Amino acid sequence: MTADVLALLRCPRDGSRLQPRADGALVSECSGHVYPVIAGIYDFRLFDPPYMTREAENHLALAIDEAAKRMDHTALVRHFESELAPDAHDNQTIEKHIRHRMALRERAPRRLLDMLAMAGCAVPRDGIALDLGCGSGEAMATLLAQGARRVVGVDISLIELVLAKKLLQETGLDALLIAGCAEALPFAADSFDFVYSPDVIEHVSNQPDYLGEAHRVLRDQGVFLLNSPNRYSVVCPEPHVGIWFLTFLPRPLIDPVCRLAGKGRYVGKRLVSLPELRALVRDRFREVRIRSREANPQATSLPGRLFYAMRPYSEQAFAYIADQHVVLARK
Ligand SMILES: C[S@@+](CC[C@H](N)C(=O)[O-])C[C@H]1O[C@@H](n2cnc3c(N)ncnc32)[C@H](O)[C@@H]1O
Numbered sequence: 001m002t003a004d005v006l007a008l009l010r011c012p013r014d015g016s017r018l019q020p021r022a023d024g025a026l027v028s029e030c031s032g033h034v035y036p037v038i039a040g041i042y043d044f045r046l047f048d049p050p051y052m053t054r055e056a057e058n059h060l061a062l063a064i065d066e067a068a069k070r071m072d073h074t075a076l077v078r079h080f081e082s083e084l085a086p087d088a089h090d091n092q093t094i095e096k097h098i099r100h101r102m103a104l105r106e107r108a109p110r111r112l113l114d115m116l117a118m119a120g121c122a123v124p125r126d127g128i129a130l131d132l133g134c135g136s137g138e139a140m141a142t143l144l145a146q147g148a149r150r151v152v153g154v155d156i157s158l159i160e161l162v163l164a165k166k167l168l169q170e171t172g173l174d175a176l177l178i179a180g181c182a183e184a185l186p187f188a189a190d191s192f193d194f195v196y197s198p199d200v201i202e203h204v205s206n207q208p209d210y211l212g213e214a215h216r217v218l219r220d221q222g223v224f225l226l227n228s229p230n231r232y233s234v235v236c237p238e239p240h241v242g243i244w245f246l247t248f249l250p251r252p253l254i255d256p257v258c259r260l261a262g263k264g265r266y267v268g269k270r271l272v273s274l275p276e277l278r279a280l281v282r283d284r285f286r287e288v289r290i291r292s293r294e295a296n297p298q299a300t301s302l303p304g305r306l307f308y309a310m311r312p313y314s315e316q317a318f319a320y321i322a323d324q325h326v327v328l329a330r331k
């Protein structure tokens with residue numbers, strides 16, 4: 001990875017420059033905080049991911065990284081989901097998770113293109129792009145193919161990043177992966193031309209800080225492109241646990257009802273409505289365009305079919321109950 005991208009790194013606590021230590025760790029010039037390298041990835045995380053402690057995550061990530069030396073990406077995904085993942089209990093769940101991960105490789109490029117088309121924008125040619133909440137890195141190749149000169153992926157999950165590292169190695173892509181919190185990014189202000197963040201806003205622990213940081217690291221006129229599942233969708237069930245109208249409930253009731261329905265805890269997720277999304281984004285960005293996803297002509301559920309049939313009568317009103325919103329926010 002070339003020096004121009006590494007030069008963008010800053011201490012996420014105090015914004016100061018970083019000095020390399022003999023062991024490869026980076027040290028804040030101002031506060032002396034040390035940011036280690038784990039599994040070949042700089043670790044700038046200020047807090048733990050919601051699903052496990054940082055120690056447990058690091059341990060697992062190192063095991064995946066070790067396994068990555070003796071297998072290809074497809075075998076690694078299979079090995080992770082069947083042998084290492086904490087929820088690898090029954091074959092049916094394991095196979096479902098493997099299928100989901102494999103489908104991401106197909107889906108991620110198409111989704112970026114769809115979102116660009118919906119927002120009416122392009123990846124800035126020769127610009128530096130940030131994939132914020134990059135997960136296992138499936139969109140990064142497409143960001144480069146769409147014209148970005150450099151791409152940087154940030155995620156709070158070291159496990160996802162180690163899988164992303166393998167994918168990038170296998171596809172021969174040169175991109176920087178960083179473990180970090182979207183609410184406190186380890187980059188200088190005005191670093192990026194484009195920030196892409198699909199399916200992330202509902203997972204971060206502090207949505208205003210996430211938007212504030214995306215705004216801070218963008219250059220003037222830079223674009224933040226994200227999508228947000230709608231809290232009040234009548235077109236599809238809650239996308240993570242599959243319960244219809246779950247998020248229509250007052251927020252304190254969502255977790256207990258989810259548990260009562262046998263779907264486990266509802267943590268690390270906070271869907272927002274269209275007015276909430278508008279307020280959050282307009283608070284920070286100069287130009288904001290929000291589009292709701294087109295009604296699906298092939299919808300099979302009754303609400304989906306009704307939504308499609310009635311959409312021409314009131315496009316604006318239906319934006320409030322669509323399943324997804326795509327946001328273009330310009331600094
Ligand atoms: C549903 S996944 C989406 C991943 C990827 N953007 C995609 O579209 O495939 C949400 C991602 O956000 C990451 N994430 C959640 N909270 C985060 C935070 N506070 N900072 C950085 N990443 C976070 C998760 O680890 C996860 O990889």
